[in-house]
Amino acid sequence: MGVKHHDFKRCDQSGFCKRNHAFADDITAKGRGASPFRLDPSTIRTKNGIVEGTILKQLSDTENVRLPLTITFLDSGSARIQIDEERRQKGDIVLRHDSKARKERYNEAGSWALTGAGLQPQKLGNFNKGDDLATVWWGPSDEFTATITYSPFAVEFFRDGKKQVILNERGFMNLEHWRPKVDKPTKEEGKEEEKKDEPAVAEEDESTWWEETFGGNTDSKPRGPESIAMDITFPGFQHVYGLAEHTSPLSLKETRGGEGNFDQPYRFWNADVFEYELNSPMTLYGGIPFMQAHNKDTTVGIFWLNAAETWVDIVKTKQDTTLGLGGHTDTQTHWISEAGVMDIFIMLGPTPKALSKKYAELTGYTAMPPMFSIGYHQCRWNYVSDEDVKDVDHKFDQYNIPYDVIWLDLEYTDDRQYFTWNPDSFPNPIGMEAQLDENERKLVILIDPHIKNKAGYPIVEELKSKDLAVKNKDQNIYEGWCWPGSSHWIDCFNPAAREWWKTLFAYNKMKGVSPNVHIWNDMNEPSVFNGPEVSMPRDNIHHGNWEHRDLHNINGMTFHNATHHAIMSRVKGELVRPFVLTRAFFAGSQRFGAMWTGDNQADWGHLAASIPMVLNQGVSGYPFGGADVGGFFGNPSKELLTRWYQAGTFYPFFRGHAHIDARRREPYLAGSPYTEVITQALRLRYSLLPSWYTAFREAATEGAPIIRAQYYVHPRDEAGFAIDDQFYVGSTGLLAKPVVTEGGESVDIYIADDETYYDYNTYKTYKGAGKYHTVAAPLEKIPLLMQGGHIISRKDRPRRSSGLMAWDPYTLVVVLDKNGQAEGELYIDDGKTYDFEHGAFIHRSFDFKNTKLTSSDASSKDSPKDTKKKPAYLKTMTGVTVERIIIVNAPQQWRNLLNVKITGSDVISGAIAGVTYHAAEGGNAAWAVVRNPDVKIGNDWAIDFEVAGGAKSEL
Numbered sequence: 001m002g003v004k005h006h007d008f009k010r011c012d013q014s015g016f017c018k019r020n021h022a023f024a025d026d027i028t029a030k031g032r033g034a035s036p037f038r039l040d041p042s043t044i045r046t047k048n049g050i051v052e053g054t055i056l057k058q059l060s061d062t063e064n065v066r067l068p069l070t071i072t073f074l075d076s077g078s079a080r081i082q083i084d085e086e087r088r089q090k091g092d093i094v095l096r097h098d099s100k101a102r103k104e105r106y107n108e109a110g111s112w113a114l115t116g117a118g119l120q121p122q123k124l125g126n127f128n129k130g131d132d133l134a135t136v137w138w139g140p141s142d143e144f145t146a147t148i149t150y151s152p153f154a155v156e157f158f159r160d161g162k163k164q165v166i167l168n169e170r171g172f173m174n175l176e177h178w179r180p181k182v183d184k185p186t187k188e189e190g191k192e193e194e195k196k197d198e199p200a201v202a203e204e205d206e207s208t209w210w211e212e213t214f215g216g217n218t219d220s221k222p223r224g225p226e227s228i229a230m231d232i233t234f235p236g237f238q239h240v241y242g243l244a245e246h247t248s249p250l251s252l253k254e255t256r257g258g259e260g261n262f263d264q265p266y267r268f269w270n271a272d273v274f275e276y277e278l279n280s281p282m283t284l285y286g287g288i289p290f291m292q293a294h295n296k297d298t299t300v301g302i303f304w305l306n307a308a309e310t311w312v313d314i315v316k317t318k319q320d321t322t323l324g325l326g327g328h329t330d331t332q333t334h335w336i337s338e339a340g341v342m343d344i345f346i347m348l349g350p351t352p353k354a355l356s357k358k359y360a361e362l363t364g365y366t367a368m369p370p371m372f373s374i375g376y377h378q379c380r381w382n383y384v385s386d387e388d389v390k391d392v393d394h395k396f397d398q399y400n401i402p403y404d405v406i407w408l409d410l411e412y413t414d415d416r417q418y419f420t421w422n423p424d425s426f427p428n429p430i431g432m433e434a435q436l437d438e439n440e441r442k443l444v445i446l447i448d449p450h451i452k453n454k455a456g457y458p459i460v461e462e463l464k465s466k467d468l469a470v471k472n473k474d475q476n477i478y479e480g481w482c483w484p485g486s487s488h489w490i491d492c493f494n495p496a497a498r499e500w501w502k503t504l505f506a507y508n509k510m511k512g513v514s515p516n517v518h519i520w521n522d523m524n525e526p527s528v529f530n531g532p533e534v535s536m537p538r539d540n541i542h543h544g545n546w547e548h549r550d551l552h553n554i555n556g557m558t559f560h561n562a563t564h565h566a567i568m569s570r571v572k573g574e575l576v577r578p579f580v581l582t583r584a585f586f587a588g589s590q591r592f593g594a595m596w597t598g599d600n601q602a603d604w605g606h607l608a609a610s611i612p613m614v615l616n617q618g619v620s621g622y623p624f625g626g627a628d629v630g631g632f633f634g635n636p637s638k639e640l641l642t643r644w645y646q647a648g649t650f651y652p653f654f655r656g657h658a659h660i661d662a663r664r665r666e667p668y669l670a671g672s673p674y675t676e677v678i679t680q681a682l683r684l685r686y687s688l689l690p691s692w693y694t695a696f697r698e699a700a701t702e703g704a705p706i707i708r709a710q711y712y713v714h715p716r717d718e719a720g721f722a723i724d725d726q727f728y729v730g731s732t733g734l735l736a737k738p739v740v741t742e743g744g745e746s747v748d749i750y751i752a753d754d755e756t757y758y759d760y761n762t763y764k765t766y767k768g769a770g771k772y773h774t775v776a777a778p779l780e781k782i783p784l785l786m787q788g789g790h791i792i793s794r795k796d797r798p799r800r801s802s803g804l805m806a807w808d809p810y811t812l813v814v815v816l817d818k819n820g821q822a823e824g825e826l827y828i829d830d831g832k833t834y835d836f837e838h839g840a841f842i843h844r845s846f847d848f849k850n851t852k853l854t855s856s857d858a859s860s861k862d863s864p865k866d867t868k869k870k871p872a873y874l875k876t877m878t879g880v881t882v883e884r885i886i887i888v889n890a891p892q893q894w895r896n897l898l899n900v901k902i903t904g905s906d907v908i909s910g911a912i913a914g915v916t917y918h919a920a921e922g923g924n925a926a927w928a929v930v931r932n933p934d935v936k937i938g939n940d941w942a943i944d945f946e947v948a949g950g951a952k953s954e955l
């Protein structure tokens with residue numbers, strides 16, 4: 001077992017990465033003054049929040065390359081820097097090999113990744129053009145400043161006078177300009193070369209300019225070298241996060257060697273990496289070139305909008321204290337892409353939360369998922385027949401184990417032809433779906449982007465006749481090898497292909513599919529078994545004549561997007577939320593559904609690694625993710641499987657999955673006590689679904705991660721910045737640290753703040769800021785604490801699926817903080833449709849203060865398009881109540897409290913509910929339960945815990 005390193009490039013095997021490393025080393029040796037890039041001050045103009053000019057790349061004393069520069073100062077306080085190459089922009093270049101590829105640098109990444117929001121330029125506060133540099137002020141009360149140095153070109157960004165981000169501090173900026181291939185005379189011809197002007201930069205190594213061969217595949221590179229690079233420094237920042245998807249720790253490591261560091265940059269070239277390794281900067285299935293840099297005072301971000309192969313170096317430099325100013329560490333990064341325009345967003349914070357919002361403004365928010373999709377998913381490669389599916393479904397019920405979705409991998413199809421069913425093993429898919437529907441369960445089936453190349457298969461015939469497939473460099477339909485054998489690939493960059501894709505999912509066209517069927521898009525990097533690095537040749541051609549190299553990292557997202565829209569429009573007028581899982585992704589994929597971390601292994605290391613990976617998805621703006629529970633390859637021990645379910649309970653996307661060769665491992669097969677413990681973990685997930693759903697709502701409206709790292713929740717606590725094995729669930733104050741080691745009997749949970757934390761089940765208290773606290777964790781226990789000050793919403797009645805819980809009453813857990821207060825929010829809607837966009841939702845704010853728990857409307861925080869569906873929805877919810885309120889850390893004065901008074905808009909006067917008080921015991925906090933207060937979840941109400949004689953008096 002192990003990744004095949006020789007299948008994937010290292011930086012020194014990737015021509016442009018190697019060239020840019022060499023360029024950077026050369027500049028470092030000569031000093032940054034040797035950088036050939038300078039902004040010509042005479043070209044600088046400003047208009048409506050935009051600064052424009054021309055950067056000159058000096059080739060010799062007499063020859064420059066013109067690079068148009070645009071710096072846009074955005075409404076959000078972010079800035080966007082775009083640099084193009086005039087000659088390619090004008091199409092004034094000659095392509096080699098008679099290529100029909102586009103001549104421009106790829107400039108359409110934004111049309112996929114950006115939503116259009118947050119892109120408005122804003123009025124500049126002030127602009128000052130000096131002899132050596134220009135200064136720009138913008139933002140509310142000129143909060144932000146940028147200084148643009150002309151020679152070498154560099155930009156420094158300040159917030160409130162403090163330097164946050166520097167572009168080209170080290171002079172590694174590069175843009176390989178177009179040049180014709182000059183065939184040099186061979187040595188045999190024996191002529192002396194004429195001496196030209198002394199080049200401004202050292203003689204370059206041309207060996208990878210015109211052709212590149214790796215693993216037996218040759219890239220014809222019709223446009224020659226065209227890479228771009230920029231060095232970006234974060235002064236005073238020791239930690240950087242983001243750059244999903246890698247198996248690195250959450251706090252990203254250095255990449256230029258040295259003890260404990262990586263010796264390779266983080267790489268983005270979406271790929272099907274078989275048996276991927278842990279603790280590695282190697283590329284994986286998806287990529288989001290967004291980075292957060294963080295210190296205790298501020299957080300800033302970089303979004304490098306580029307869809308070509310990209311490498312990112314990270315180096316951390318300790319600055320000395322010689323001036324007595326106190327040492328600090330700078331993080332220096334170096335971003336290198338093979339092609340495209342340079343397009344960089346600089347986000348100036350000030351907090352992790354603010355950054356999430358700014359990034360989501362640009363690339364979009366997490367789509368509000370259908371409720372079922374945040375329940376548990378049962379998958380394996382493969383359930384072998386419709387009877388098998390029905391049997392597994394029955395078994396879950398027999399063992400009282402909740403689940404929402406069962407999945408069909410590849411083998412349900414007839415000969416791996418998507419949109420067909422194997423007639424022998426799945427003779428009656430509709431009957432199977434009907435059984436699932438009895439418990440409101442769903443089916444997800446796999447549809448991949450490779451289409452079997454087989455005569456008579458109507459889908460491939462249409463693909464070809466409509467000319468909707470990806471082409472090879474000679475403009476013929478591209479043929480490669482994937483699951484079905486010889487295949488062609490749909491080109492979802494083509495609007496006509498997306499329209500056609502939609503038609504295939506219509507109920508009257510797609511056979512054997514009921515409304516409870518949703519879709520899994522796999523292999524969309526794309527995975528091509530016989531292609532270079534298990535993908536497509538870079539010189540393949542997509543819609544618009546763009547080369548595959550230009551847009552590779554977006555490819556998976558375009559397929560995900562096409563399927564998402566296809567499911568949405570299965571029937572006219574039926575607007576239900578689709579669920580589509582993807583393996584490949586890019587910035588913006590959060591708008592189309594969930595992702596998962598691909599083919600992991602059934603070992604403890606992979607379980608542990610899944611937590612930083614899923615956390616990093618949140619940091620990178622794509623929080624709806626999870627890892628295969630149990631591990632894809634191999635057979636987990638029962639202990640590992642159980643611990644994996646306990647961890648998976650906290651993945652935003654929670655699915656068990658296994659390889660075709662792995663043994664069956666449905667939770668009921670594990671046997672006692674494992675089955676019971678796994679069931680408990682699943683029940684925990686289901687009971688907390690209201691809180692998870694509220695966390696998804698925050699992702700959908702604020703861009704916030706769903707599970708949140710220590711640095712994110714406690715941005716000023718430096719001791720927590722590198723912690724990535726524990727996390728908070730949304731804004732609930734729930735702090736979990738799943739056991740990820742074999743034989744583990746306890747974990748040490750780090751508590752950052754001076755609030756008291758309570759064990760989720762026993763209310764045992766943990767207190768002490770900046771310290772680790774040992775929490776016992778025998779097999780049946782998930783270490784899970786509640787931070788004082790929160791109100792957590794649950795539904796505690798065990799049901800078979802989330803759909804059957806829709807009308808169940810709520811339990812509220814009020815965890816009082818050190819001042820006897822708590823607050824929380826709950827968001828509810830129908831979990832199915834888009835009616836919430838028309839006001840059909842409930843958003844409550846719960847508040848415990850001065851002996852009173854109140855529920856008030858928080859819907860002013862939402863901005864639906866209109867509220868026309870609100871009254872009808874609220875009517876459907878009038879029967880949904882709160883059946884229990886638990887108050888943790890209940891004051892001692894309540895020990896004889898028998899009843900609480902309830903008031904509210906439609907509460908009868910004099911209403912009361914009974915209270916049971918449980919005194920503190922040992923290390924466990926006191927708690928009280930209000931029994932059946934029967935208040936409506938959608939209404940305003942208050943419950944008064946005042947004891948006779950006044951709140952503060954001792955009885």
Ligand code: NOJ
Nearest residue numbers: 381409410446522598599
């Ligand atoms: C690769 C996916 O990563 C895996 O989850 C799936 O089971 C196989 N493809 C077969 O479709």
